[in-house]
Amino acid sequence: MSTSIExxxxxxxxxxEFPEEAIDDLRxxxxxxxxxxxxxxxxxSQGVQLATAQALAGYWLDxxxxxxxxxRLNALPQFRTEIDGVxxxxxxxxxxHEDALPVIITHxxxxxxxxxxxxxxxxxxxxxxxxxxxxxxxxxxxxxxxxGFSPEPTELGWWAGRxxxxxxxxxxxxxxxxxxxxxxxxxxxxxxxxxxxxxxxLLGIHTNLxxxxxxxxxxxxxxxxxxxxxxxxALFRATxxxxxxxxxxxxxxxxxxxxxxxxELAAWxxxxxxxxxYKIASAFVDDKPAGNLTRDHILDNITLYWLTxxxxxxxxxxxxxxxxxxxxxxxxxxxMSLPFAFTTFPGEIxxxxxxxxxxxxxxxxxxxxxxxxxxxxxxxxxxxxxxxIRAAFSSLR
Amino acid sequence: xxxxxxxxxxxxxxxxxxxxxxxxxLCRRIGDTRWPSAELVQDAAQGVxxxxxxxxARYWVEDxxxxxxxxRLNALPQYMTNIDGLDIHFIHVxxxxDGALPLIITHxxxxxxxxxxxxxxxxxxxxxxxxxxxxxxxxxxxxxxxxGFSSQPTEAGWDSGRIGAAWAELMNRxxxxxxxxxxxxxxxxxxxxxxxxxxxxxxxVHFNFLDAIPKExxxxxxxxxxxxxxxxxxxxxxxxxxMRGYIxxxxxxxxxxxxxxxxxxxxxxxxxxxxxxxSYAKIAKAFLEGEQTGNLSRDNILDNITLYWLTxxxxxxSxxxxxxxxxxxxxxxxxxxxxxxxxxxxxxxxxxxQAPRHWVKHAYHHLVxxxxxxxxxxxxxxxxxxxxxxxMxxxxxxxxxxxSE
Numbered sequence: 001m002s003t004s005i006e007x008x009x010x011x012x013x014x015x016x017e018f019p020e021e022a023i024d025d026l027r028x029x030x031x032x033x034x035x036x037x038x039x040x041x042x043x044x045s046q047g048v049q050l051a052t053a054q055a056l057a058g059y060w061l062d063x064x065x066x067x068x069x070x071x072r073l074n075a076l077p078q079f080r081t082e083i084d085g086v087x088x089x090x091x092x093x094x095x096x097h098e099d100a101l102p103v104i105i106t107h108x109x110x111x112x113x114x115x116x117x118x119x120x121x122x123x124x125x126x127x128x129x130x131x132x133x134x135x136x137x138x139x140x141x142x143x144x145x146x147x148g149f150s151p152e153p154t155e156l157g158w159w160a161g162r163x164x165x166x167x168x169x170x171x172x173x174x175x176x177x178x179x180x181x182x183x184x185x186x187x188x189x190x191x192x193x194x195x196x197x198x199x200x201x202l203l204g205i206h207t208n209l210x211x212x213x214x215x216x217x218x219x220x221x222x223x224x225x226x227x228x229x230x231x232x233x234a235l236f237r238a239t240x241x242x243x244x245x246x247x248x249x250x251x252x253x254x255x256x257x258x259x260x261x262x263x264e265l266a267a268w269x270x271x272x273x274x275x276x277x278y279k280i281a282s283a284f285v286d287d288k289p290a291g292n293l294t295r296d297h298i299l300d301n302i303t304l305y306w307l308t309x310x311x312x313x314x315x316x317x318x319x320x321x322x323x324x325x326x327x328x329x330x331x332x333x334x335x336m337s338l339p340f341a342f343t344t345f346p347g348e349i350x351x352x353x354x355x356x357x358x359x360x361x362x363x364x365x366x367x368x369x370x371x372x373x374x375x376x377x378x379x380x381x382x383x384x385x386x387x388x389i390r391a392a393f394s395s396l397r
Numbered sequence: 398x399x400x401x402x403x404x405x406x407x408x409x410x411x412x413x414x415x416x417x418x419x420x421x422x423l424c425r426r427i428g429d430t431r432w433p434s435a436e437l438v439q440d441a442a443q444g445v446x447x448x449x450x451x452x453x454a455r456y457w458v459e460d461x462x463x464x465x466x467x468x469r470l471n472a473l474p475q476y477m478t479n480i481d482g483l484d485i486h487f488i489h490v491x492x493x494x495d496g497a498l499p500l501i502i503t504h505x506x507x508x509x510x511x512x513x514x515x516x517x518x519x520x521x522x523x524x525x526x527x528x529x530x531x532x533x534x535x536x537x538x539x540x541x542x543x544x545g546f547s548s549q550p551t552e553a554g555w556d557s558g559r560i561g562a563a564w565a566e567l568m569n570r571x572x573x574x575x576x577x578x579x580x581x582x583x584x585x586x587x588x589x590x591x592x593x594x595x596x597x598x599x600x601x602v603h604f605n606f607l608d609a610i611p612k613e614x615x616x617x618x619x620x621x622x623x624x625x626x627x628x629x630x631x632x633x634x635x636x637x638x639x640m641r642g643y644i645x646x647x648x649x650x651x652x653x654x655x656x657x658x659x660x661x662x663x664x665x666x667x668x669x670x671x672x673x674x675x676s677y678a679k680i681a682k683a684f685l686e687g688e689q690t691g692n693l694s695r696d697n698i699l700d701n702i703t704l705y706w707l708t709x710x711x712x713x714x715s716x717x718x719x720x721x722x723x724x725x726x727x728x729x730x731x732x733x734x735x736x737x738x739x740x741x742x743x744x745x746x747x748x749x750x751q752a753p754r755h756w757v758k759h760a761y762h763h764l765v766x767x768x769x770x771x772x773x774x775x776x777x778x779x780x781x782x783x784x785x786x787x788x789m790x791x792x793x794x795x796x797x798x799x800x801s802e
Contacts, residue, residue: 033656033660034659034660034709035656035659035660036652036655036656036658036659036709036711036712036713037549037551037709037712037713039651039652040550040551040552040553040716041553044650046650046651046652046716046719047649047650047651047652047653047654047655048650048652048653048656049652050652053656152434153437154434154437155437156437156438239649240649240650241645241649242642242645242646242647242648242649242650242653242654243646243650243653245640245641245642245645245646246642246643246645246646247642248642249444249640249641249642250443250444250445250642250643250671251436251443251444252433252436252443252444252445252446252447252667253444253445253642253643253667253668253671254444254642254654254657254668255433255444256432256433256445256450256657256661256663256664256666256667256668257654257656257657257658257660257661257663257664257667257668258433258657259431259432259433260430260431260432260657260660260661260663260664261656261657261660261661261664263656263660264654264656264657264660264661264664266656267652267653267656267657268653268656268657271650271653309431309433309434311433312433312434313433313434316437316443319443
């Protein structure tokens with residue numbers, strides 16, 4: 001009688017397998033790229049450099065194997081379940097240790113679940129990765145609707161706040177009555193939103209991007225650290241803001257290039273922030289990756305965007321957030337009283353000072369500044385990221 | 398002996414040649430387009446709409462005549478000449494009338510010389526287009542470096558000032574000792590720079606876009622009390638102009654968007670069509686309903702997009718925004734000299750903003766002509782060539798009298 005309802009809310013195993021034609025078509029397009037002339041500067045000040053894009057394309061054709069990424073994904077327990085009309089994809093790995101703390105980790109843009117793959121082992125199996133059984137987590141890594149294997153929304157309204165509303169349902173559905181949440185980038189906005197809603201069972205959150213500064217709120221500018229953070233944000237707004245503005249206002253327009261040209265998709269995804277760009281460029285041009293940001297890992301993420309055809313739908317998530325921000329203009333977000341933890345990574349767009357974190361979140365249980373890693377902290381430094389998650393949440397166990 | 402020098406500074410006739418292979422490649426790519434899903438709104442609020450672009454793609458492959466660019470351009474006298482290290486392409490049509498006033502017209506982005514083709518007749522041959530022989534112009538229409546058939550700069554620094562200086566040399570090389578200049582969009586920036594440089598022979602300038610705003614008005618904007626209600630509306634539009642994704646992206650990272658513009662015809666078309674709400678609506682209507690506004694026909698629009706594609710200039714045209722952005726930042730520290738030459742201005746009602754007369758006067762103290770045209774938008778010359786030609790005649794009339802010949 002209620003089959004359709006059960007079918008919708010059930011949790012179904014998921015397996016990745018793209019047809020060979022899709023991969024052949026990608027290779028054919030990369031090989032047929034019509035290149036622009038070289039930029040007129042010696043750095044990234046005109047965008048993704050031709051040498052970087054060409055080295056990436058060369059490796060994509062001659063060195064890269066998508067099937068390796070598929071095998072990595074399929075080695076993990078993956079599922080789909082329909083929530084609020086979207087068939088949400090997620091990775092779910094349980095720890096062997098009893099009383100492991102469930103954590104839901106949300107990726108950002110231009111990322112995907114690929115960013116988080118290397119933290120799964122250290123988090124779920126701490127005794128094999130320098131930790132103790134008391135550090136164990138059960139890990140849930142969903143794809144934001146419109147990213148990767150979560151189908152794109154077919155209606156308006158899927159901003160970070162709505163994603164934040166469905167994650168607690170996901171956690172409840174897979175049997176967790178208490179859990180913590182973590183996120184960077186767009187994932188930080190989702191996680192911050194969850195924290196403010198304080199759904200039943202959510203014990204606390206950790207982020208590695210300081211969301212309150214994104215809303216245009218001006219934070220203290222007294223100490224050297226505060227001044228440096230404000231200057232870094234101003235520099236980003238003055239020189240690295242194009243992608244943000246375009247996706248926030250015209251996601252469909254840029255979407256055409258992102259769907260049709262693999263090299264444009266790669267360039268657009270690489271052009272996020274100065275620190276990550278140079279690290280990734282160095283991986284391709286000099287074969288010197290920073291941490292875990294290897295050529296293969298970078299191309300896993302780009303190829304995932306390509307094969308799932310999600311360049312436009314991921315860009316729309318910025319449009320949705322801009323609409324939500326415009327609607328709530330002038331209104332302070334609901335206060336956050338849940339325990340809050342934050343880690344400042346040195347290569348992040350701006351290094352958030354402790355004073356800002358304490359001004360924005362009344363219940364700070366953990367703050368730390370680490371010595372390496374950037375915007376893609378979990379991806380670049382999975383071991384260090386794991387240590388931060390262990391330390392951040394140890395008081396909530 | 399001096400062959401190379403002659404060749405460099407000489408003026409060589411130019412003919413457009415497009416190979417069938419280039420056209421086949423373009424059509425194959427359009428046919429192979431991997432489309433995104435449709436936008437989630439009923440209007441252009443998320444950008445260029447899928448249905449519109451699909452119809453454009455269909456028309457491009459099935460109905461558009463790829464011989465048009467060659468036929469239209471090669472029917473006109475075109476030339477190349479090397480200035481400041483770059484080959485500059487230009488159209489040069491002399492009037493049959495004695496005493497015609499030489500006029501250099503600079504296109505903008507996402508335009509090209511294609512925008513200006515239909516004003517050539519009315520300007521050079523006024524008696525056949527409702528004017529008198531006293532209204533005649535000799536017309537020079539160059540391609541900005543990095544656009545169309547002009548070479549792409551291989552070093553940074555080709556901002557409006559450098560382009561303006563090259564134009565003065567071009568007019569000098571063509572033997573014009575007295576001339577006027579006109580521009581909208583990026584062409585207004587070049588023309589503004591020329592006016593401030595005031596090279597020998599330049600008698601005056603006309604604009605259909607107020608490029609001087611960032612320099613002259615933004616400081617005034619800090620004290621909004623001085624603005625009337627209507628002016629505040631216009632100021633809001635001006636701020637809106639600078640909060641556009643395409644301006645921001647091309648001003649910061651032209652290379653990044655360049656990959657799309659070179660590799661995907663549909664990515665290129667979408668990027669070029671998403672310029673302003675008015676021209677977008679007009680062009681979409683031409684494709685979806687077969688109802689064109691003025692001269693903005695499907696074929697004319699595709700002539701321009703196809704020119705960008707065939708000349709592979711998506712990235713190099715974007716770089717002018719990067720150059721402009723650098724130059725604007727520098728001009729805050731070192732403001733450019735005031736414009737002392739006579740300036741003329743036409744407000745087109747559908748332009749991004751309708752500059753009030755006193756804004757223009759504030760930027761250009763020696764304002765000899767100001768008028769509001771009855772119709773037309775951002776691409777004024779392209780959309781309403783006859784009205785645009787009328788404006789040129791009226792704007793420059795007073796400057797003809799004082800000429801030396």
